[in-house]
Amino acid sequence: MTRLRLATTTPGEPEIFHSLQGEGISAGRPSVFVRLSGCNLACQWCDTPYTWYFTGHPGKHRGDQTYQRRDNSVTLDIADVADQIAAHECRHIVFTGGEPLLQQPALAALCDLLGPDYHIEIESNGTVALAAGFDRHVDQLNLSPKLAHSGNDPGLRMNEAALVAYARDTRAWFKFVVAQPHDAEEITALADRCGIASDRILLMPEGTCATDLHARSRWLGPLCLERGWRFTDRLHIHLYGDTRGT
Ligand code: SF4
Secondary structure, eight states: OOEEEEEBSSTTOBOEEEEEOOSGGGTTOEEEEEEBOOOSOOOTTOSOGGGTOBTTOSSOOTTOOOBOHHHHEEEEEHHHHHHHHHTTOOOEEEEESSOGGGGHHHHHHHHHHHOTTOEEEEEEOSOSOOOHHHHTTOSEEEEOOOOGGGOOOHHHHOOHHHHHHHHTOTTEEEEEEESSTTHHHHHHHHHHHHTOOGGGEEEEEOOSSHHHHHHHHHHHHHHHHHHTOEEOOOHHHHHHOSOTTO
């Protein structure tokens, strides 16, 4: 039996849902989202702290509230996950988290079960390399390397060897969460070091409410124009607010 550890919407209910992709190059596309539990980072502004900020976690999140692991994660056999995905009759899947690439063997087994008709999109922080067994299933990578303002230790948040490999991968897009204008210099330096092409870079305002997104978008839009980078909003926040299962 192969199992995945998933986030929950309510205790015991896995966070598998049908919605519009809110961010990145596929924004607006109807997709089935599968949110995995667990992350190797601890971003202070993370909008899904319930996937990793469990009681006793040594990291720091700005919300301060910690979460009971028992109520906020559930392990499910991949056959049950496949059934829940298939129930939505949508062939575009987004594996998100948390950090989904921490569970690649089980994801590979799930994809084998689902068969070839699905388009598989991955949302990852870019610190974990694709494993050979899962690589062949992946159609699109939405990588979000974390900048200094995430509050993570640099040695933890950045795996430049992995990013160099991803920079050569035509499936990969690089979406940076931006909090202040000078983040652009950090992104430029990283892109230069890792060989990330400008036309693969998207900038997204940090924020979990429409007011904050709008305020940052006002300077982020012109900044993207100036640097030749793409801008991405957070559609789901505008449509549903900062809620689980959306
Ligand atoms: S990498 Fe993503 S899921 Fe993990 S703490 Fe940072 S924002 Fe949250």
